[in-house]
Amino acid sequence: MVTAIFPAAGKGKRMQAGMNKVLVELEGVPILVRTLARFSRCQAVDRLVVVVAAHEVEFVTDMLTRADREYGLKPWLVTAGGSERQYSVWNGIQAVQGAADDDIILVHDAARPLVSEKTILETIRVAEAKGAAIAAVPAKNTIKLCNAAGEVVETPDRSRLWEVQTPQGFRRGILVRANQQAMAESFLGTDDASLVERLGQKVFIVESDYRNIKLTTPEDMVIAKAFLAAEEENE
Numbered sequence: 001m002v003t004a005i006f007p008a009a010g011k012g013k014r015m016q017a018g019m020n021k022v023l024v025e026l027e028g029v030p031i032l033v034r035t036l037a038r039f040s041r042c043q044a045v046d047r048l049v050v051v052v053a054a055h056e057v058e059f060v061t062d063m064l065t066r067a068d069r070e071y072g073l074k075p076w077l078v079t080a081g082g083s084e085r086q087y088s089v090w091n092g093i094q095a096v097q098g099a100a101d102d103d104i105i106l107v108h109d110a111a112r113p114l115v116s117e118k119t120i121l122e123t124i125r126v127a128e129a130k131g132a133a134i135a136a137v138p139a140k141n142t143i144k145l146c147n148a149a150g151e152v153v154e155t156p157d158r159s160r161l162w163e164v165q166t167p168q169g170f171r172r173g174i175l176v177r178a179n180q181q182a183m184a185e186s187f188l189g190t191d192d193a194s195l196v197e198r199l200g201q202k203v204f205i206v207e208s209d210y211r212n213i214k215l216t217t218p219e220d221m222v223i224a225k226a227f228l229a230a231e232e233e234n235e
């Protein structure tokens, strides 16, 4: 059983759309709906858990009921999130009833509608084989480690640096333990794998592609439109 959890309970402040960015339309279709439709086209994915702010649960449920008629979504449910992405993901994990420890949970930012089927399938495959898998791309830029004064401390070897994306896939038991330990230690990570790494559990990279961007600032919308147009040309 493969369950995909979609954290979508952010405010989208950097997008400056005056609303939760994942509810904004990209070429006529809300970003969240695009993301869910993509996962629904993957045979290996069994169900979808969408995590939104408590005050958006009703609105999003209506939106997805309509989207389901149009796109045929995998079985889905909507639940309320928290003040941090990590809390939203934890709420999503808890909303899944009757799951086994070796079921696979994929966590995918609702704000990444351009993920490829290949990346989704490969993340599932490696998570099943190894317990923890994350989509990523080789860093294109040189990255510097600096101190608080803005002084460069170190230049890590770029050939070993990966920019991490989602989906991130885990055996459920591992992800549950990682979140429980993070909560007990008041650790807040910037991705799900960082919690799993703290367990001493090995996490493996799945090479994704540069189109799987997280729509974060207004210029990302321009880029996403170009990628969508290119996809349509190739269809």
Ligand code: CTP
Pocket: 006, 007, 008, 009, 010, 011, 012, 013, 014, 015, 021, 022, 051, 081, 082, 083, 084, 085, 086, 088, 089, 109, 110, 111, 112, 214, 215, 216
């Ligand atoms: N997210 C969430 N719960 C939160 C914060 C974020 O579920 N408390 C989700 C967002 O909806 C998004 C994903 O996590 O799909 C990645 O977060 P980000 O890109 O930072 O989105 P926002 O937090 O909405 O944007 P911003 O930080 O600009 O306000």
Ligand code: MG
Pocket: 010
């Ligand atoms: Mg945020």
